[in-house]
Amino acid sequence: MNTSITSLPWHEAELLEMTIDRRHPGRRDEVQFRMKWADGSKSTVVFGECYAMLAQMNFGVTCTEKIVAVEQLDDEPGLAQIRTHRSAAGESMDDVRCFRIKTAPTGDVIRIYAREFKVL
Numbered sequence: 001m002n003t004s005i006t007s008l009p010w011h012e013a014e015l016l017e018m019t020i021d022r023r024h025p026g027r028r029d030e031v032q033f034r035m036k037w038a039d040g041s042k043s044t045v046v047f048g049e050c051y052a053m054l055a056q057m058n059f060g061v062t063c064t065e066k067i068v069a070v071e072q073l074d075d076e077p078g079l080a081q082i083r084t085h086r087s088a089a090g091e092s093m094d095d096v097r098c099f100r101i102k103t104a105p106t107g108d109v110i111r112i113y114a115r116e117f118k119v120l
Contacts, residue, residue: 057108
């Protein structure tokens with residue numbers, strides 16, 4: 001991971017599509033965001049080695065979904081719960097992070113608990 005998640009040009013970026021890839025459960029669990037950046041270019045942000053996702057989303061609003069904030073959290077209640085649960089099974093979870101994405105105008109909040117992200 002060469003880039004910080006917060007250094008990407010999120011302001012005014014549009015979330016076009018969100019995909020959850022579970023074709024290889026436990027070996028390749030991914031959440032993918034298809035993005036249209038403010039400059040008009042498109043790419044996919046892939047969150048890999050996912051352990052959980054919480055999505056509080058509001059549907060039925062006719063508008064484009066714009067990103068207003070993205071944070072990488074190393075200390076968050078859901079993350080603490082995942083670490084406690086999985087470490088009891090002998091699995092190290094120190095490198096799992098919470099990526100919190102907030103959108104407007106719907107006020108969605110998406111939390112992805114993953115080890116990594118990349119931009120394709």
